[in-house]
Amino acid sequence: MFRNQYDTDVTTWSPAGRLFQVEYAMEAVKQGSAAIGLRSKTHIVLGCVNKANSELSSHQKKIFKVDDHIGVAIAGLTADGRVLSRYMRNECINYSFTYESPLPVGRLVVQLADKAQVCTQRSWKRPYGVGLLVAGLDESGAHLYYNCPSGNYFEYQAFAIGSRSQAAKTYLERKFENFTDASRDDLVKDALMAIRETLQGETLKSSVCTIAVVGVGEPFHILDQGTVQQMIDAFEIVGEQEGPDAAAGQEASAEPEQGAGAGEGVAPMDI
Amino acid sequence: MNFMASKQPENCLLGPESDSQRTLYPYVTGTSVVALKYKDGILMAADLGGSYGSTLRYKNVERMKPIGKHSLLGASGEISDFQEILRYLDDLILYDNMWDDGNSLGPKEVHNYLTRVMYNRRNKFNPLWNSLVLGGVKKGEKYLGTVSMIGVNFEDNHVATGFGNHLARPILRQDWHENLSFEDGVKLLEKCMRVLLYRDRSAINKLQIAKITEEGVTISQPYSLKTYWEFSAFANPAQGAVGTW
Numbered sequence: 001m002f003r004n005q006y007d008t009d010v011t012t013w014s015p016a017g018r019l020f021q022v023e024y025a026m027e028a029v030k031q032g033s034a035a036i037g038l039r040s041k042t043h044i045v046l047g048c049v050n051k052a053n054s055e056l057s058s059h060q061k062k063i064f065k066v067d068d069h070i071g072v073a074i075a076g077l078t079a080d081g082r083v084l085s086r087y088m089r090n091e092c093i094n095y096s097f098t099y100e101s102p103l104p105v106g107r108l109v110v111q112l113a114d115k116a117q118v119c120t121q122r123s124w125k126r127p128y129g130v131g132l133l134v135a136g137l138d139e140s141g142a143h144l145y146y147n148c149p150s151g152n153y154f155e156y157q158a159f160a161i162g163s164r165s166q167a168a169k170t171y172l173e174r175k176f177e178n179f180t181d182a183s184r185d186d187l188v189k190d191a192l193m194a195i196r197e198t199l200q201g202e203t204l205k206s207s208v209c210t211i212a213v214v215g216v217g218e219p220f221h222i223l224d225q226g227t228v229q230q231m232i233d234a235f236e237i238v239g240e241q242e243g244p245d246a247a248a249g250q251e252a253s254a255e256p257e258q259g260a261g262a263g264e265g266v267a268p269m270d271i
Numbered sequence: 272m273n274f275m276a277s278k279q280p281e282n283c284l285l286g287p288e289s290d291s292q293r294t295l296y297p298y299v300t301g302t303s304v305v306a307l308k309y310k311d312g313i314l315m316a317a318d319l320g321g322s323y324g325s326t327l328r329y330k331n332v333e334r335m336k337p338i339g340k341h342s343l344l345g346a347s348g349e350i351s352d353f354q355e356i357l358r359y360l361d362d363l364i365l366y367d368n369m370w371d372d373g374n375s376l377g378p379k380e381v382h383n384y385l386t387r388v389m390y391n392r393r394n395k396f397n398p399l400w401n402s403l404v405l406g407g408v409k410k411g412e413k414y415l416g417t418v419s420m421i422g423v424n425f426e427d428n429h430v431a432t433g434f435g436n437h438l439a440r441p442i443l444r445q446d447w448h449e450n451l452s453f454e455d456g457v458k459l460l461e462k463c464m465r466v467l468l469y470r471d472r473s474a475i476n477k478l479q480i481a482k483i484t485e486e487g488v489t490i491s492q493p494y495s496l497k498t499y500w501e502f503s504a505f506a507n508p509a510q511g512a513v514g515t516w
Binding site: 097098099100101104106107110138139140 | 375
């Protein structure tokens with residue numbers, strides 16, 4: 001995207017009917033490290049790549065438990081993500097207190113989207129620079145949603161956001177038809193494989209990724225590093241050689257595409 | 272003239288005028304509500320009386336109403352406060368329906384919402400002067416609970432308000448069992464209501480029985496119970512207690 005005279009204010013439309021500040025906020029999501037989510041009929045798995053600033057520092061927290069039945073993975077400005085997670089936790093706990101019942105994830109997602117929309121229509125605010133993958137259960141089963149800085153939300157069977165997410169998305173597109181009836185463990189395996197796709201040849205080990213699961217009868221929790229490493233070893237993901245090579249080939253063609261597509265005039269928030 | 276005296280605004284909440292802003296005592300009241308769980312759902316009974324102090328003034332007051340798809344609310348106490356509660360619940364159910372998303376508030380959620388409302392009002396020393404019974408069925412699960420005007424709430428297999436607690440609950444404790452048929456449930460409720468009719472002076476002989484199952488709510492037409500006044504104790508009340516009338 002290139003600078004233009006309509007991109008200073010979030011409340012300024014371009015002649016083509018775009019809000020550039022909002023689109024720039026969505027770019028911020030693409031810069032964050034990858035987060036993926038996939039669901040079956042009864043379980044949802046969230047995964048993310050841990051990117052630390054330097055070898056000396058610890059990595060930022062990107063997966064948050066919102067309630068026993070809802071969790072969120074973020075990509076983009078993690079500070080914005082933290083604040084939104086606090087909002088979500090507040091909403092859940094207030095609902096639980098009043099109704100003694102868990103807040104349906106579909107309703108939380110709409111509230112979150114409405115909150116994001118406000119920031120696209122006030123001259124003294126800026127859009128949140130974070131994309132959220134919300135995983136949760138309600139009366140109608142397991143759900144995975146993606147909340148954009150634009151205030152839109154979409155429901156997905158599987159999705160990936162952040163840098164090099166296209167590789168993960170390609171993997172998920174190949175496999176998603178099996179997800180509805182997959183077992184919990186197969187779902188986690190697929191999540192790890194999708195994360196591996198975004199690592200571009202780097203070895204997949206439990207120190208570079210975080211996995212969280214929520215499902216019917218299983219409250220939201222982040223799997224500990226030991227369990228994750230065991231699963232990686234068990235599925236012999238590290239050993240698969242054709243994976244990283246094929247992914248590298250796809251990376252090269254995927255990245256220039258992203259840049260060109262955004263500049264061509266299709267407003268990303270419409271997708 | 273004292274120029275130093277501060278003028279109080281007309282809607283002042285200090286002094287004797289403040290009491291008129293909050294509920295001190297009930298005026299038009301309903302008496303007991305009795306309810307029990309049976310095989311397919313909940314059965315609830317209440318008469319159609321609205322007393323004005325000791326006068327049995329209103330004889331067509333419906334004290335049980337359906338709430339949403341899954342619940343039934345019965346109330347005793349101040350009738351106008353019951354109508355206010357129905358307004359709150361109307362709004363609640365309306366907003367719930369407006370989500371249009373396959374989720375709906377079940378009896379447990381409505382019961383807890385009412386508990387919050389009643390308790391908060393009690394904390395402000397401005398109670399809704401009611402004892403509520405909330406019953407319902409959702410996804411095969413039966414639910415029966417009660418909330419009082421001070422916010423005391425609990426669930427049980429059978430509940431009652433007011434005099435029903437003293438006269439009906441003992442009968443229910445003895446005769447209630449799991450998986451009552453509809454006919455047995457109604458017979459048991461009628462047994463309780465008959466005792467209340469004999470012994471509660473604010474009860475009238477015009478009642479309704481409501482049923483809620485997975486399919487929905489049915490409230491019967493008003494009817495009366497057969498009563499028997501030829502008991503020897505009624506015929507000659509002074510026999511065991513000389514001087515009584």
